[in-house]
Amino acid sequence: MSINKGVLxxxxxxxxxxxxxxxxxxxxxxxxxxxAAEDTRHSRHLLNHFSITTPLQxxxxxxxxxxxxxxxxxxxxxxxxxxxxxAGTPLISDPxxxxxQTALAEQITVVPIPGPSALISALSVAGLPADRxxxxxxxxxxxxxxxxxxxNLAEESRTLVFYxxxxxxxxxxxxxxQIFGQQRKAVLVKEITKVFETVYxxxxxxxxxxxxxxxERQKGEFVLVVQGAxxxxxxxxxxxxKRIFYLLRKELxxxxxxxxxxxxxxxxxxxxxxxxxxxxxxxxx
Numbered sequence: 001m002s003i004n005k006g007v008l009x010x011x012x013x014x015x016x017x018x019x020x021x022x023x024x025x026x027x028x029x030x031x032x033x034x035x036a037a038e039d040t041r042h043s044r045h046l047l048n049h050f051s052i053t054t055p056l057q058x059x060x061x062x063x064x065x066x067x068x069x070x071x072x073x074x075x076x077x078x079x080x081x082x083x084x085x086x087a088g089t090p091l092i093s094d095p096x097x098x099x100x101q102t103a104l105a106e107q108i109t110v111v112p113i114p115g116p117s118a119l120i121s122a123l124s125v126a127g128l129p130a131d132r133x134x135x136x137x138x139x140x141x142x143x144x145x146x147x148x149x150x151x152n153l154a155e156e157s158r159t160l161v162f163y164x165x166x167x168x169x170x171x172x173x174x175x176x177x178q179i180f181g182q183q184r185k186a187v188l189v190k191e192i193t194k195v196f197e198t199v200y201x202x203x204x205x206x207x208x209x210x211x212x213x214x215x216e217r218q219k220g221e222f223v224l225v226v227q228g229a230x231x232x233x234x235x236x237x238x239x240x241x242k243r244i245f246y247l248l249r250k251e252l253x254x255x256x257x258x259x260x261x262x263x264x265x266x267x268x269x270x271x272x273x274x275x276x277x278x279x280x281x282x283x284x285x
């Protein structure tokens with residue numbers, strides 16, 4: 001294929017299985033003047049495998065603003081450049097947004113070369129609604145900030161998708177249990193397209209138990225897909241949920257009773273808190 005001059009190509013690369021590297025992506029990377037890569041050492045291994053010898057320029061979160069001006073000048077001069085990340089589709093929890101924005105501001109043509117994406121791959125096999133979803137990427141590393149973000153998502157009815165590092169995965173799931181409830185359905189997709197690819201479907205509580213059962217299950221790259229909160233028309237509380245709530249309410253302050261009932265039943269604690277505020281709600285035994 002022939003390519004135009006002064007064009008920025010956004011090229012997806014494999015997330016594990018090298019056979020997912022499509023011919024169009026390979027052709028573009030061979031023909032461009034320069035490849036901007038998140039980690040040149042990592043990308044060189046991929047390019048060498050396919051005998052692609054195009055020069056590489058590092059572009060990562062620490063140098064993106066500085067390097068973008070240099071690359072833009074080359075684009076203005078007629079060079080064509082490809083942007084790749086370490087794996088998958090660039091900009092999806094990877095650097096490159098500033099570079100793309102500045103290129104567009106200067107009316108540089110930006111062309112997508114689609115391919116693998118861990119986000120879409122995980123969502124496609126999760127078995128949860130994918131017609132509408134929210135991608136949150138990596139949650140904050142600090143517990144307080146992470147819990148605050150999750151609190152903001154507690155009433156979100158769309159399917160939620162997260163990336164998470166292995167050393168934070170259990171802490172993240174425990175925070176989700178506290179905020180979303182232990183019975184919220186979730187899917188853990190591990191090592192997508194790689195030898196040890198695993199898709200495990202359970203509740204948030206069940207995922208924790210599965211991970212704790214064998215330490216090696218906590219290693220790898222993870223995508224976590226979580227069921228959205230019940231929509232308003234789905235929030236009719238069952239008699240059993242109300243019974244649990246009122247029993248706990250007799251012994252605990254409202255906030256604690258709502259929180260504990262949420263963990264037991266999976267019903268949003270905000271819904272339960274609102275129930276407790278209704279003056280007409282009887283306290284049942």
